[in-house]
Amino acid sequence: MPDGPQLLDSSIIERVLAKSGRLSGAALERVQRLEAESGERIDHIAAKLGLVSERDLATAYAELIGSPIVAATEFPAEPIAPQRMRRVFLKHADDPARRGGRRSRRCDG
Numbered sequence: 001m002p003d004g005p006q007l008l009d010s011s012i013i014e015r016v017l018a019k020s021g022r023l024s025g026a027a028l029e030r031v032q033r034l035e036a037e038s039g040e041r042i043d044h045i046a047a048k049l050g051l052v053s054e055r056d057l058a059t060a061y062a063e064l065i066g067s068p069i070v071a072a073t074e075f076p077a078e079p080i081a082p083q084r085m086r087r088v089f090l091k092h093a094d095d096p097a098r099r100g101g102r103r104s105r106r107c108d109g
Contacts, residue, residue, distance in 0.1 A: 010041055
């Protein structure tokens with residue numbers, strides 16, 4: 001069953017991953033078979049199987065939209081406008097149960 005709306009055509013991301021060498025031919029065939037069987041997106045399958053890293057995916061997405069990757073060191077050390085954050089949001093921002101069991105992920109460039 002697909003997880004989330006299909007906003008990205010899988011063939012686009014698979015071409016970027018294969019062309020850049022981040023996903024080998026054999027690995028690409030494997031994830032294509034699994035995509036056909038499960039309906040899950042190729043990028044999700046490849047990451048779950050450890051065939052590409054989250055950094056590889058972030059780089060591929062950045063290439064697609066023509067945007068640079070932002071390194072962790074480029075983020076501010078202190079929160080911006082903390083007075084605008086509601087306490088309840090901050091209290092539950094990293095609580096997987098509040099987000100339907102999903103865990104937050106971050107990329108430490």
